[in-house]
Amino acid sequence: MEIWEEQKRTLGPDDAKLILKEKARAKGFDLLGVTSAEPLAEGGERLKEWQEAGMAADMGYMHRPVELLSEPKRLQKSARSVVSLGVSYYPGNHPENDGGGGRVARYAWGKDYHVAIKERLRSLRTELEEALGVRIKARAFTDAVPLLERSAAQHAGLGFFGRNSCLINGNIGSYFFIADLILDLELEPDVHGTGTCGKCARCMVSCPTGAIKAPGVVDARLCISYLTIENRGEIPRELRRAVGDWAFGCDVCQEVCPYNKRKATVSRWPEFSANAGAGQYLKIEEVLSIRTEEEFEKRFEGTPLTRPGRAGLLRNCCVAAGNLGLVEAIPALVDCLREDESPLVRGHAAWALGEIGGAEARTVLREALEKEPDAGSSTEIELALEGLL
Ligand code: B12
Ligand code: SF4
Ligand code: SF4
Incomplete structure (x- = not known):
């Protein structure tokens, strides 16, 4: 144990990050960046306003105290770095709905991403330990633990916040999952992600239910993704027609985005293709x-x-x-x-x-x-x- 501690101290934060980047790439991750384990202050403030406005709807896990969601050290006391990874799930576009099917959002065409990503995250952590010769205390997760993943990823340089609130990467667009490794290892932090929507407001105009209340602010109570996935009750009558043929999730605010039109490239993960799971439309x-x-x-x-x-x-x-x-x-x-x-x-x-x-x-x-x-x-x-x- 002590020997490992000694080795850890002699490691250059840059070397460890390079090794991590190489290994993550080989595992199929498209993006990787690092941020410190300090609180995500601006994200926390925005979260508080969002909660207070009632926009978290009935998602119990999003009503947790702001500190829990915005402070990585609450998840792991010994945390020193947050590694944010991005993996494209883009499986292509929907064919016309000629057969009268229930439309499924792209992120859900294939296998359960929680399982697929977590397996690779765990083995990435093991390989990193082997390569560095140190034992690493880590938490590995995607969309399963209370942390503002978009904020952490923006801090780690993965992209910028679009008006649809999604994190957009200038090279691959926004059809990517975010995964995280919280480590007790000091790694060189990246610069925060930058970018801009410019004058575009297509997502705000196109959202079928008007859920994008202000740039970067989505009212879950109106969002089709919430209404069809997280909501346990009725879909309010006044919103039903606007839901259209979406049977699970919604991609409209990403479909219209010029970043995705230009940059989305098909995922390298076979798990996310239409034939690996429920596919594009439900019968x-x-x-x-x-x-x-x-x-x-x-x-x-x-x-x-x-x-x-x-x-x-x-x-x-x-x-x-x-x-x-x-x-x-x-x-x-x-x-x-x-x-x-x-x-x-x-x-x-x-x-x-x-x-x-x-x-x-x-x-x-x-x-x-x-x-x-x-x-x-x-x-x-x-x-x-x-x-x-
Ligand atoms: C709750 C939740 C939802 C809710 C609420 C969405 C929302 N926009 O808040 C619902 C069910 C509606 C939902 C829908 C979807 N979700 Co969701 N969801 C989450 C979850 C669990 C928390 C999001 C959250 O914290 N919301 C609270 C609000 C306040 O935060 P936010 O919208 O992220 O806003 C941030 C910005 O405002 C930012 N911010 C900070 N500074 C600044 C400055 C400026 C100028 C701006 C504009 C913003 C900004 O701070 C806020 C906090 O991080 C995350 C996973 C996680 N643990 O983070 C996944 C997550 C955000 N979802 C994801 C996905 C894929 C989706 C869908 C695309 C699925 C679908 N096709 O149906 C849609 C997209 C809808 C949309 N436009 O957001 C991905 C997004 C990946 C990406 N590239 O952005 C995540 C990160 C899951 C993952 N691990 O990959 N989701
Ligand atoms: S996912 Fe659909 S309903 Fe939700 S904000 Fe985007 S376009 Fe609007
Ligand atoms: S559609 Fe336009 S405004 Fe919306 S996120 Fe994309 S670039 Fe930004």
């Missing part, structure tokens, strides 16, 4: 027919799509079906309305039937209203029927 009728948690877990195991849970994903597919006017989905929606154990699913199925319309939808809704035990779902059915008159 709406197939998802609507999933009745048990076991069936749901089996179908989406190992992908990010398990996050909203069975009822959440069926809710989303109901909304997409309604917005697509998907007549083929009527039988599956009718089954949801009659049989699904979740009032959330029954209520959204009623809404979708109301949107698609037609004599069959009206008959089924009337019949369902007589049997519906849940007050919220009954209201959904009544409103759907009113819209059909």
